[in-house]
Amino acid sequence: MTAVAKLGPRAARRAAKLEATASRLEALTLPESGEWLRRARETALARLREIGLPDRRDEYWKFTDPATLVRTDAPAAALFEITDEAMVFDAIDRLRVVFVDGVFDPDASDELEAEGLEIVRLADAGGRDIHWAQELFGALEAEGQDPVTRPLAALNTAVATDGVLIRATARVARPVSLIYRRRDPSAELALHHVVKVEPGAELTLLENGPGAARVSTVTEMCIGDGGVLHHVRAQGRDHERRAITHLFARLGEQSVLKSFTLSANGALTRNESVVWLNGKGGSAHVAGAAMGDGAFHHDDTVFITHAAPDCESRQVFKKVLRHGAVGVFQGKILVHQAAQLTDGYQISQALLLDETSQFLAKPELEIYADDVKCSHGSTSGEIDADQLFYLRARGLPEETAKGLLVLAFLAEALDEIAREDLAEEIREKLRGWVSRHR
Amino acid sequence: MLEIKNLHVKLEEEDKAILKGVDLTVEAGKVHAIMGPNGSGKSTLAYVLSGRDGYEVTEGSIMLEGHDLLDMEPEERAAIGLFLAFQYPVEIPGVGNMTFMRTAVNALRKARGEEEMSSAEFLKAVRAKAKELKIDAEMLKRPVNVGFSGGEKKRNEILQMAMLEPKMCVLDETDSGLDVDAMRLVADGVNALRDAGRGFLVITHYQRLLDHIRPDVVHIMADGRIVKTGGPELALEVETNGYADILAETGAAA
Numbered sequence: 001m002t003a004v005a006k007l008g009p010r011a012a013r014r015a016a017k018l019e020a021t022a023s024r025l026e027a028l029t030l031p032e033s034g035e036w037l038r039r040a041r042e043t044a045l046a047r048l049r050e051i052g053l054p055d056r057r058d059e060y061w062k063f064t065d066p067a068t069l070v071r072t073d074a075p076a077a078a079l080f081e082i083t084d085e086a087m088v089f090d091a092i093d094r095l096r097v098v099f100v101d102g103v104f105d106p107d108a109s110d111e112l113e114a115e116g117l118e119i120v121r122l123a124d125a126g127g128r129d130i131h132w133a134q135e136l137f138g139a140l141e142a143e144g145q146d147p148v149t150r151p152l153a154a155l156n157t158a159v160a161t162d163g164v165l166i167r168a169t170a171r172v173a174r175p176v177s178l179i180y181r182r183r184d185p186s187a188e189l190a191l192h193h194v195v196k197v198e199p200g201a202e203l204t205l206l207e208n209g210p211g212a213a214r215v216s217t218v219t220e221m222c223i224g225d226g227g228v229l230h231h232v233r234a235q236g237r238d239h240e241r242r243a244i245t246h247l248f249a250r251l252g253e254q255s256v257l258k259s260f261t262l263s264a265n266g267a268l269t270r271n272e273s274v275v276w277l278n279g280k281g282g283s284a285h286v287a288g289a290a291m292g293d294g295a296f297h298h299d300d301t302v303f304i305t306h307a308a309p310d311c312e313s314r315q316v317f318k319k320v321l322r323h324g325a326v327g328v329f330q331g332k333i334l335v336h337q338a339a340q341l342t343d344g345y346q347i348s349q350a351l352l353l354d355e356t357s358q359f360l361a362k363p364e365l366e367i368y369a370d371d372v373k374c375s376h377g378s379t380s381g382e383i384d385a386d387q388l389f390y391l392r393a394r395g396l397p398e399e400t401a402k403g404l405l406v407l408a409f410l411a412e413a414l415d416e417i418a419r420e421d422l423a424e425e426i427r428e429k430l431r432g433w434v435s436r437h438r
Numbered sequence: 439m440l441e442i443k444n445l446h447v448k449l450e451e452e453d454k455a456i457l458k459g460v461d462l463t464v465e466a467g468k469v470h471a472i473m474g475p476n477g478s479g480k481s482t483l484a485y486v487l488s489g490r491d492g493y494e495v496t497e498g499s500i501m502l503e504g505h506d507l508l509d510m511e512p513e514e515r516a517a518i519g520l521f522l523a524f525q526y527p528v529e530i531p532g533v534g535n536m537t538f539m540r541t542a543v544n545a546l547r548k549a550r551g552e553e554e555m556s557s558a559e560f561l562k563a564v565r566a567k568a569k570e571l572k573i574d575a576e577m578l579k580r581p582v583n584v585g586f587s588g589g590e591k592k593r594n595e596i597l598q599m600a601m602l603e604p605k606m607c608v609l610d611e612t613d614s615g616l617d618v619d620a621m622r623l624v625a626d627g628v629n630a631l632r633d634a635g636r637g638f639l640v641i642t643h644y645q646r647l648l649d650h651i652r653p654d655v656v657h658i659m660a661d662g663r664i665v666k667t668g669g670p671e672l673a674l675e676v677e678t679n680g681y682a683d684i685l686a687e688t689g690a691a692a
Contacts, residue, residue, distance in 0.1 A: 387528050387530050391530075392512040393488050393489070393512045394516060394538075395545045397513050404533055404537075404538070405530070408533045411531075
């Protein structure tokens with residue numbers, strides 16, 4: 001202790017943080033695995049020991065308390081009364097990969113093979129030589145630690161027991177659908193996925209379900225030149241579940257990423273997206289609709305780097321909050337000097353349905369190129385009285401009118417879903433939520 | 439059909455009387471016009487009729503076919519057949535015009551205990567009405583009033599009126615912001631809806647709309663009261679001489 005006392009305040013804080021991290025990681029044993037995977041996990045663990053686990057005093061954790069994400073045991077979370085059949089995307093023809101309480105369920109899953117696709121379970125991958133996945137696994141996460149650390153992503157790389165490694169080599173129409181079911185109220189889940197879209201290939205990746213009492217997912221995405229990746233995610237309806245998710249996406253020339261996340265309910269959700277536009281003419285859209293009523297804390301943290309010229313990015317995040325729900329948005333656009341002709345757009349908006357709810361936003365632009373177009377906006381407000389009156393004057397009951405205006409508020413985020421059948425599935429869930437929360 | 443008796447209204451937030459004893463009866467099948475200078479209380483009357491917040495009725499009553507309007511929510515008033523065509527129709531981004539109108543039509547049908555219309559039935563009906571009113575069907579696909587020109591907004595109001603088939607139509611300054619051609623289209627729409635079972639209250643500052651929608655009765659409103667009532671010739675008198683003479687003659691302040 002005397003040694004710590006001699007340090008300056010920042011160094012002392014760092015020492016204390018690393019000590020806390022070391023003690024939290026002490027009992028940790030890495031999952032059994034083959035050579036390359038074990039090495040990746042050990043490296044991740046070393047990385048985590050170096051950066052330390054997050055606490056409330058970290059700049060990007062001011063609005064969201066990571067304590068329940070960091071602590072050794074996850075708080076239990078009641079199972080929501082919902083049948084698996086009622087889950088989103090049921091109407092969509094898709095290749096299903098099912099996890100129950102974070103464990104792969106081969107009986108509920110489809111055969112992991114399809115034209116133009118390679119799919120390997122992470123649990124089976126360690127002993128095999130899968131070059132395309134080895135190059136990416138933990139590598140994008142490691143790259144994503146700078147300039148802002150993502151310690152819980154490093155933890156995920158170290159401890160995730162399973163996940164899928166997906167490689168698309170052609171335009172694949174049928175989506176790959178990761179389904180996270182729950183059975184045990186206290187089960188925890190850590191899954192790590194790698195998605196590689198080869199040049200000119202196209203893939204739609206779906207994720208849905210509450211997953212576990214505490215969820216950690218990392219998805220590393222690499223999209224080759226001219227490749228397209230659609231990602232649509234719905235995080236279940238369980239009120240008490242906690243989730244920390246990370247997307248790391250690297251885009252090549254003329255490639256496209258469209259990612260949309262629906263979060264209805266959930267005690268704590270932090271969705272981080274880290275995107276690099278590394279090739280000329282790339283396009284990255286990251287969007288989300290979040291609805292919370294009561295004990296709900298939802299955080300979207302986004303970092304988009306324009307490293308190449310003539311790329312476009314959009315961040316569109318909408319939150320509907322009620323009865324003390326809290327929404328957080330931390331979004332950044334970083335434009336490198338080389339990234340001339342950048343077109344960046346960022347909007348984060350909250351619709352506060354009462355005076356007890358709260359929206360905290362931290363929009364950031366950092367621009368080093370001179371010929372760019374970047375706009376950002378952040379607002380929070382209530383339902384527009386003139387719009388509400390107009391609808392009621394046409395005969396819509398007040399609650400119906402409010403529901404319609406809530407859906408209208410969310411519409412811009414939903415517009416980011418390219419496939420209309422997927423958008424309609426999400427819209428249906430939104431309508432359901434709105435009609436239940438009157 | 440519509441009976442307004444001794445209506446006194448003040449703004450809720452400040453102690454300012456706007457309507458100071460309005461008496462007015464509109465019979466079924468008739469078109470009544472209310473004219474008056476700015477600030478006379480015409481638009482307040484329209485809003486109070488439709489149930490907008492922000493106004494306090496301190497005295498008097500409004501009955502529509504035996505229903506006490508002042509006891510009812512805006513949507514309940516719509517359900518018994520009241521329709522207000524807004525002076526400034528509200529833009530609602532994110533809500534499709536078609537969805538909006540179908541929801542409104544079905545809300546009214548439901549409130550009246552009628553079967554809801556299917557999407558297909560509604561689509562057919564709204565297309566037919568739009569054609570009658572010379573409204574581009576493209577307008578139905580756009581969000582409610584978003585990016586509409588002044589004329590399109592007003593025609594959209596008339597289309598809603600046609601779809602909702604109200605008994606009592608209140609048109610608040612429907613001519614404002616319209617050129618002559620646009621006004622004629624709107625007036626044609628209104629005239630097409632004139633019917634023995636339907637009453638109209640047309641609020642306007644200028645006489646020109648009344649060239650196209652011929653009123654049965656014209657009221658002049660000033661300082662929160664109806665100060666003069668007459669036939670269509672009263673509108674022409676306003677057109678020729680302005681409000682000053684009438685106001686002087688009736689002893690009302692402008």
